[in-house]
Amino acid sequence: MKTLLLASLVLLPTIHANASLNVARDLATANIENTQGERQNAYLFPGFVKGMVHFRNGTKRTALLNYHRLGGQMQFLNPPADTLLFTGKYLIDYIEVEERRFVLTDEHSDMEVIGTAGRVMLAARVQPEPAGNKLSHSGQHFSALEGNAAHALMVSNQGGNFQWENNASGHRWKLKTSYFLIDQNRVAHPATRRAFMAVYARNRRQLTHYLRENRIDFGNADDLQKLLGFCNDLTAL
Known part of the structure; x- marks a missing residue:
């Protein structure tokens, strides 16, 4: 896993990568369930698919994208096939993937837009929580600014960057959906x-x-x- 820093968006956005981080390869098959107890993939889409990143300065560019539901983060692949996270999210207006729209926030992770009313949006964010005996999860922590949890990894946020550590505990997690109202100023409020x-x-x-x-x-x-x-x-x- 690497972190993507969006630094220059004058004509065509300039992309820089820093803070190279190692990630377990089995992250996409983490043991998570939906509310019906059905097995779920950690990624929203079966693979990284072509999407469009729209910037607030009016420019846009294509990228291979996927939404990682365990981390609540939009990810994409660069030409060498590195998996990248977005930083400088305030520069991004929204992201479109397969006719679905996503907004990126630093405070509440990234979320999918499920309704619009003029400049106001309703968005949904998923995060994992322990399934079964929660006591067995003590000492484990997965953080995308708001305390998400994961099977394969422990993650902490250090200075705006993510640090990933291996945690092959075998515990099960289920996905919980939270909803947010995003106002005219692009401030996200719990709905x-x-x-x-x-x-x-x-x-x-x-x-x-x-x-x-x-x-x-x-x-x-x-x-x-x-x-x-x-x-x-x-x-x-």
């Missing part, structure tokens, strides 16, 4: 009643009435998408 009230403060009265009349589960994607659609209709009036 809660309070967040919606803050982002749509001008429509607080109508929003309060909607939430009173509709039982919204803020951990359910369908409910959040319906709520975002209602908010979008409010701002369109």
Whole structure:
């Protein structure tokens, strides 16, 4: 694993790699499960596929991309087939892979956009948590800024870079999905009643009435998408 530093984005983004890190080869087959107990691959896509990185200065470039669900991180391959992580994420507007959109954040890892309402977005982030006896996982830690956990590796964040260590403990992990509301200023908030009230403060009265009349589960994607659609209709009036 290497870290990618995006340093110059004038015409065509200039890419630099630093902090070379070793990663176990079996990371993609880590023992993780979904909520139904079904085996899941650590990567979202079967392999690295061609996607587009859109930068905030209006430029864009293609890359071989994949989303690593255990780390909550978008990764890509450079010509020598090194696996790279993005840094300088504030320079990136969004990433498109197979008609799916992703936004990159330093505070909450990287996440997939599952709904839009003008400049406001609803995004989903997955992270692993212990499956089974959580006590057996004591002393293990996988961090992508927010304490993710992994089977094959332990990871810590040192000065903005990731350090990977081997941890072949054989423990099982399951994926948990969290949702975020990304406001007009590209600030990500955990998707809660309070967040919606803050982002749509001008429509607080109508929003309060909607939430009173509709039982919204803020951990359910369908409910959040319906709520975002209602908010979008409010701002369109």
